Amino acid sequence: MKAALITGITGQDGAYLARLLLNKGYKVYGLIARRSTDTTWRLDYLNIKNEVDLIEGDMTDLSSLIRALNFSKPTEVYNLAAQSFVGTSWEQPVLTANVTAVGVVNLLEAIRLTNPAIRFYQASTSEMFGLIQEPMQSESTPFYPRSPYGVAKLYGHWITVNYRESFGMHTSSGILFNHESPLRGIEFVTRKVTDAAARIKSGLQSELRLGNIDAKRDWGFAGDYVEAMWLMTQQEVGDDYVVATGKTTTVREMCDIAFSYLDLDYQDYVVIDPKFYRPAEVEVLLGDPTKAITKLNWEPETSLNDLVRMMVDADLQRVKQEVSLVAGV
Numbered sequence: 001m002k003a004a005l006i007t008g009i010t011g012q013d014g015a016y017l018a019r020l021l022l023n024k025g026y027k028v029y030g031l032i033a034r035r036s037t038d039t040t041w042r043l044d045y046l047n048i049k050n051e052v053d054l055i056e057g058d059m060t061d062l063s064s065l066i067r068a069l070n071f072s073k074p075t076e077v078y079n080l081a082a083q084s085f086v087g088t089s090w091e092q093p094v095l096t097a098n099v100t101a102v103g104v105v106n107l108l109e110a111i112r113l114t115n116p117a118i119r120f121y122q123a124s125t126s127e128m129f130g131l132i133q134e135p136m137q138s139e140s141t142p143f144y145p146r147s148p149y150g151v152a153k154l155y156g157h158w159i160t161v162n163y164r165e166s167f168g169m170h171t172s173s174g175i176l177f178n179h180e181s182p183l184r185g186i187e188f189v190t191r192k193v194t195d196a197a198a199r200i201k202s203g204l205q206s207e208l209r210l211g212n213i214d215a216k217r218d219w220g221f222a223g224d225y226v227e228a229m230w231l232m233t234q235q236e237v238g239d240d241y242v243v244a245t246g247k248t249t250t251v252r253e254m255c256d257i258a259f260s261y262l263d264l265d266y267q268d269y270v271v272i273d274p275k276f277y278r279p280a281e282v283e284v285l286l287g288d289p290t291k292a293i294t295k296l297n298w299e300p301e302t303s304l305n306d307l308v309r310m311m312v313d314a315d316l317q318r319v320k321q322e323v324s325l326v327a328g329v
């Protein structure tokens with residue numbers, strides 16, 4: 001039986017990837033960081049909490065990573081753990097570097113010391129393109145990160161490439177563009193918008209405060225993107241792949257999709273609040289997934305319209321549950 005260790009299993013992608021690997025018959029282990037409150041709601045949401053084995057550990061603690069590998073004996077490791085919110089990376093740049101950059105080399109070293117034959121996936125990001133150097137970004141586009149998060153991820157990307165070239169390890173870097181789902185953290189713009197639309201429709205909220213709504217992103221569905229992660233570790237050799245839809249949309253247009261689905265006009269509710277502007281913005285991202293499509297035989301399956309509607313439906317459902325809980329029914 002194949003075994004996989006997923007770091008960041010309590011995050012959006014970790015939960016979807018765990019479900020995918022369970023469906024493929026893997027024994028799934030997840031590294032879980034010690035927190036004062038329960039962080040497993042996404043595993044509950046997908047009904048897989050009892051099917052995965054959680055091992056306590058932290059990306060900043062090399063000894064815990066070695067212990068996790070010794071215990072789980074995985075054939076594949078997926079490194080999804082990160083301080084992943086771009087906005088927070090200006091407030092906590094050192095923590096972001098420790099977890100999102102140094103954490104990667106900690107894990108690669110732990111693998112090299114325990115079993116260098118393990119296949120490794122690194123969650124790299126379109127944020128590394130930042131101030132874009134080409135209108136459509138591919139594996140050969142030069143990087144220009146614009147946030148402490150993007151800079152940290154760039155280290156993670158290159159150390160992944162370096163361990164492949166230095167030690168012949170099977171390491172892959174998935175340069176994933178933004179991907180969303182009903183399991184997206186509430187701080188990210190898509191979920192903030194779909195949650196607000198659901199609350200406004202239900203009479204629980206009156207406005208939505210946003211920053212730069214002219215920013216453009218290449219948004220896909222997380223459920224589709226975890227399939228690409230798995231496909232990378234199944235190849236004969238590790239490599240780097242851009243995973244994207246090849247379409248870009250403004251935050252403004254995304255708001256329109258969400259609100260008009262509920263027969264609302266976003267312009268009646270969205271208030272621009274400079275508090276949400278970033279010190280250095282990534283204005284536009286647009287990925288070229290040709291290599292993933294041709295070499296991995298991967299394809300994005302969910303349109304942005306369907307994705308946003310799926311998220312709005314899930315948020316409406318949550319709001320309903322919240323209201324009935326408060327009402328005691």
Ligand code: NAP
Binds near residue numbers: 013057
């Ligand atoms: P997410 O929901 O923010 O999940 C991040 C995960 O990392 C959580 O499970 C979190 O645990 C864990 N983590 C944070 N600090 C840790 C530490 N010190 N030790 C161990 N675990 C720690 O992120 P996501 O959206 O699923 O993204 C998954 C990965 O892909 C991240 O590396 C992200 O940077 C990258 N990525 C995401 C996107 C996207 O659009 N979603 C695009 C490109 C790349 P807690 O639950 O305890 O906080």
Ligand code: GDD
Binds near residue numbers: 178282
């Ligand atoms: N979060 C947030 N909140 N973003 C806002 C807001 C707001 O109120 N208003 C406008 N935006 C804009 C941001 O300035 C940014 O240009 C865009 O919406 C998307 O922001 P996020 O949803 O926070 O995502 P991100 O693109 O910064 O980062 C996400 O995608 C990266 C891949 O490109 C994260 O998932 C990263 O971890 C990931 O690497």
